[in-house]
Amino acid sequence: MIRLNLLPWREERRRERKQQFQRQLGLMSVLGLSVVLAGYVINAKLDIRLREIQQLQAQIAGLNARRAAVERLQNGRAHPVRLLDELATRVPQGVALKSLKQTDKLTLNGIAQSNARVSELLRALHTEANWLGWPELGEIKSANLGQGRDAKKVVEFNISLEQHAPKETQK
Secondary structure: OOOOOOHHHHHHHHHHHHHHHHHHHHHHHHHHHHHHHHHHHHHHHHHHHHHHHHHHHHHHHHHHHHHHHHHHHHHOOOHHHHHHHHHHHHOOOOEEEEEEEEOOEEEEEEEEOOHHHHHHHHHHHHHOOHHHOOEEEEEEEEEEEOOHHHOEEEEEEEEEEEOOOOOOOOO
């Protein structure tokens, strides 16, 4: 019977398997590290894209705000002209406007021959030019116009109107 010593062969095989396992382990760790690195790079690129999208959205919002402001200006462009035209046609005879002040409300200061003329102006502003809003008489008082013998008794008044956009420009 021939005796063979298989111990060196087994040790050689174990060493080869161990080396193969270590190579596979190293390869898997390199592969895992490359997957993590690729995920990090992809995430960084997505973050850059998200920031770009947010910047574009901010620019779009700014442009929309500018566009809306331009549209408001364009729509209100004829408003002062129409306002003065309406006032010129609505002011009755015997009434003179001294000043016109426009803030959040429109304030008219003027003089009239009598209280009836002021009432007539209030009615004309309310019924004919309803886009001006409800006229409110702030103050009315008697005054003298001129001096000496030429002085005339007049009525000074103060009317405020809340402004609305004219019907043609409302959307």
